[in-house]
Amino acid sequence: MENMNKPKVISQVVDNDLCIGCGLCTYACDSNALSMDWNNEGFLVPTLSSHCDDDATCISVCPFNPNPEKVVKDEASIANIFLNQDTSIDPKLGRVINTYAGYSKKYRNTSSSGGIATYVFDKLLNQNIVDHIFCVSEGQDAHYDYTVISSPKDLTSSSKTKYYPVTLASVLDELNHLDGKVAIVGVACFVKAIRLAQYHDPSLKEKIPFIIGIICGGVKSKFYTEYLASKVGSESNHIKHPEYRIKDPDSVALDYSFGCVDLNDRHHKRIKMREVGDMWGTGLFKANACDFCEDVATELADISLGDAWIEPYKNDGKGTSIVITRSPLAEQLINNGRTNNELNIEELEIDKVIASQQGSFNHRQDGLYVRLEEAKKKGLPLAKKRHGKKPVSLDIYVVQKLRRLTRKRSLEIWQHVDSAVDFDNKMEKTLSRLRLATKVTHYKRAILRRVKGLVK
Ligand SMILES: Cc1cc2nc3c(=O)[nH]c(=O)nc-3n(C[C@H](O)[C@H](O)[C@H](O)COP(=O)(O)OP(=O)(O)OC[C@H]3O[C@@H](n4cnc5c(N)ncnc54)[C@H](O)[C@@H]3O)c2cc1C
Known part of the structure; x- marks a missing residue:
């Protein structure tokens, strides 16, 4: 070297x-x-x-290239190139044809939310729009990895959300050895990387005519899986088949479980995530890069899919998807599904789609201000951002700083402990400070809402 x-x-x-x-x-x-x-x-x-x-x-x-060419300088510019047919622009969601909430009758039960991702892949293969799907399934060297699926009957083996690091590194090489066209699924930064590759090599646009975007609240380290394995009472590195989103059809959508097979006793073990605590608002085990990503709605995909974390959908433990169509083909697939009754889906106002991801918008777009200040002080090389220009109030500032600390400490501490119990003990002080600061912002918001109501 x-x-x-x-x-x-x-x-x-x-x-x-x-x-x-x-x-x-x-x-x-x-x-x-x-x-x-x-x-x-x-x-x-x-x-x-x-x-x-x-x-x-x-x-x-690279989606985090600090010096991109001007025409691909941010998600909005890249969307101008790839998603300019029939779309209107929403400042938070990006280029949009239509927005929906619903589920696939065939795939809902075997999927994380409404099963729309698996449904769309099924249609793309069955209608010969693509010949192969690159999606995330069980891997050989790691729990999960990108793999190729070429038959609709194999699709359910790749359904469900995997909160585990995966990489597209081998995927495009593989693409060169495959005949026909390919559809890919990815979180926002991965989709951006694919669009940049397509911009530099237009033959990839032909080869990859459709991208499903998974709305993402942050990519987790593999420590997250190890921690959850320890939480169910297994050795953190001695498990198989981790499942992150086991639904409870008799409860609400958020009441899902983590489960895995313990390789020592071959038992399937599981734990309700509400017993584990808040894994998302805290920033635990999250990649640093995610704190500098402002693309909440996966703005560069043909179709973006997430969970409908709003009333009335969130009360249904069977799961409901929010759907943003951004290309005519995506819009056509959803409309056909609605007409032929394969999808139970309805149009949803843009405001409600935004409300379903409100926490993520608050953190990634508004709270970005705090992290941009930090980056400026440290001289971190960043491309120009579209959001995070407005200073935040002191209470939000404190929460943002504590989330940064929680994220960083979780990744440091897990390297030096043997179990989730030790980890929880070592993180307790940091997490309780964050909980307190978060409570203050909630009280403040509630008071402001009440005052506004009185003034009206
Ligand atoms: C890291 C991560 C964070 C997320 N955060 C949010 C959030 O903040 N808000 C929200 O509303 N939704 C979030 N989701 C998305 C949500 O969990 C569902 O994946 C999404 O709603 C699609 O559901 P579905 O039932 O249509 O998909 P399914 O039919 O279950 O299919 C899921 C598809 O996603 C693919 N997939 C699974 N894991 C990954 C991965 N790690 N990377 C790329 N592709 C993958 C599978 O291969 C499959 O094609 C997140 C997903 C991930 C992977």
Whole structure:
């Protein structure tokens, strides 16, 4: 390694902890000098494996490239290129044709939310729009990985949400060896990387005519899975088949469980996530890069899918999806499903779609102000952001700072403890401060709402 050039361009992102592990840099890297490896925080990152000519191609597809070309400078500019047919622009959701809430009658039970992702893939394969699907299924070296599925009957094996690091590193290479077209599913930053690759290599636009975007509240380290395994009473590295979203059809949508098979006694063990505590609002085990991503609604996909965390849908434990169509093909697939009764789906006002992800908008777009200030002070290389320009109030500022601390400490502490019990003890002080600060913001909001009501 000593005689090798350092890949300066991609190390700007990796060394500054802004890499999300999408791995497209390894595909774009002319010299094939990059490969993916686990870092000490449980994320996949590119590492140098042979001589690097450092010609900057690899960073051109990086979603966190601090110096992008002007025409692809942010999600809005990239959407102008790829999603300009029949769309109108919403400042929070991006380019939109229509918005819905509903579920697939066939796939709801075997999916995380309403099963729309699996339904759309089924239609794409059955109507020969694509020949293969790149989706996330059980992996060989890791719990989960991107794999190729070419038959609709195999699709349910890839359904359900995996809160586990995956990478597209090998996917585009594989694409070159496959005949026909491919549809891909990904979270926002992965979808952005694919769009950037398509911008630089238009043949990829032909090859990948459809992208499903998974609305994402943050990518978790593999420590998250280890922690949950320990929570169910297993050794954290001695489990199989982790399942993150086991529904309770008799309860509300949020009342889901984590489960896995313990390799010691071969028993299936599970725990209700409400017993584990808040894993999302706290930032526990989250990638640093996610705190610098402002794309809540996966703005660059043909169709974006998330959970309908609003009334009345959230009361139904069987799960309901929110759907944002952004390309005519996506709109047509949803409309056909509605007409032929395969989907139980209704139009949903944009305001309600936003409300279903309100926490994520508050954190990722408004709260970004606090992290941009931090980045400026530390001299972190970041591309210009569209949000986070307005200063936040002191109470929100404190919550944001405590979330940053919680995120960082969780990744440090898990490296040095043996069990979830030790982890919980070591995190208690930080988490209780965050809980208190969060309560203050909630009280303040409630008082303001009441005062506004009186003034009216
Ligand atoms: C890391 C992460 C964070 C999320 N955060 C939010 C959130 O804040 N708010 C919200 O409303 N929804 C969030 N979701 C999305 C939600 O959990 C559902 O995945 C989504 O609603 C689709 O549900 P479905 O029933 O239509 O999908 P299903 O029919 O169950 O299919 C799921 C599809 O997603 C793919 N998939 C699973 N895991 C991953 C992964 N890690 N990366 C890429 N593709 C994957 C599968 O291969 C499959 O094709 C998140 C998902 C992930 C993976």
